[in-house]
Amino acid sequence: MSAATLSPMERLPAPPPSSPSLAVAPVAAMSAPAADLPPSRPIIDIDHVDFFYGQSQALHDVSLRLDEKKVTAFIGPSGCGKSTLLRCLNRMNDLIDGARVAKGSIRIRGIDIHAPAVDVIELRKRVGMVFQKSNPFPKSIYENITYGLRLQGVKDKGRLDAVVEKSLRGAALWDEVKDRLHASGLGLSGGQQQRLCIARAIAVEPDIILMDEPCSALDPISTSKVEELIHELKKEFTIVIVTHNMQQAARCSDQTAFFYLGRLIEFAATRTIFMNPSNPQTEAYVSGRFG
């Protein structure tokens, strides 16, 4: 479900008492920016994060800073923690029993997202998400896009219409669906459904869009449409994408983080990762020698 569209009924429980209050955590050393990029404004600052599912540690001391209006790709073999970290960024992991950030902090625009004062619904409005499998609501295309805004109490039809058009244009879907906005979102093709989910995510004007393997269920044409869309979207949004497709990471992203066994192995400009990575494990992975 898109972060933008959680209903009040689905409001998340408060973090379990075992979660430390990170708001009072001491200020740790600055986490690492990509090794070889000119300084930019970091919007997400992940600082020495340890993450557990119950007793099992999924992330070990991960630090990285992601720049605003850039596309960052998380790559690594299955189980390396890349999706876990992605889901930390809008606290989607709160939905899983026993899942917790045990150490470190994640700050978005300087605000610790685990601080008690942070409203997780508000957080997910700012940090939207698109999933591997497209998940439009069983409603019309129009209602899919306006769902989040309606939850926020927006009733003005003129404004809703404008948002629908802007979001669908933003997701490169408008021309294909403008004559059937009231048809079911489920009647669209797989690629169109995924773009509908992207339109739904951007309708609430988030700062950040998280994409968890957004093209893995799409055919090559739909994949290239979504990739083109990512290229367009980064003018307005910060994008973090998890992908198993090395070529996609190379094509779409500005910076790439490689994870292995829950650790960040290398974080650098995408060009560096795919042309001259400094870590032999990164090289072996991007060359398809393991993973």
Added chain:
Amino acid sequence: MKRFFDTELETFRSHLVLMGETSIRQVRDAIKALVTADIALADRVIAADDEVDQLEISIDDEAIRYMNLRSPVATELRFVIVGMKASHDLERVGDEASNIAKRAVKLAAEPPLKPYVDIPRMAGIALEMLQDALDCFLHTDADKAIAVIRRDSEVDAINRQLYRELSSFMIEQPGTISRALELMFISKSLERIADHATNIAEEMVFLAQARDIRHTDELKKSPLDA
């Protein structure tokens, strides 16, 4: 972990090595044919140029196929690109060997203008440079490649010296003009072979370090220029 298609890269590498060895042999034989006035050997060099040309075609074909099917990245991508470029340089080296052999045939019909000293020395340096540059296909070594680049000026210096010397021959004894011109062209061919070795060495630095050092002057200065 070995991948099932790693043999394709090994074949590519072995063809590059073979092309390098063939080109070096061609140059060495062309110079030998010149010095010993061996027309039969010169003819064999000219005929064998086709082998080098065919290797260039195979290497290009393998590189394109590999890039198309395997989408190489990082070291592998650099290796395939560098291999393709090096094969073009080696093809030109083969052409220069063939040119030298053709001139050797012409020169064999006349008495030598002077004992062959500088040309074999120049060929020796150019071939060492070529060999060292090509060794990097087997053992990537940026320092060795940079050393090759620095030697280019040694060959250039001999070429200039030969040019001056042969010019004086032509001025003083017009009867030597045709032979002196052939030798000048041979000297120029060897100078070009050293340039191709330098090109390959520059590519080897890219292979080793992903750093493009072409068209920068600092590496070309040798201790001789200091």
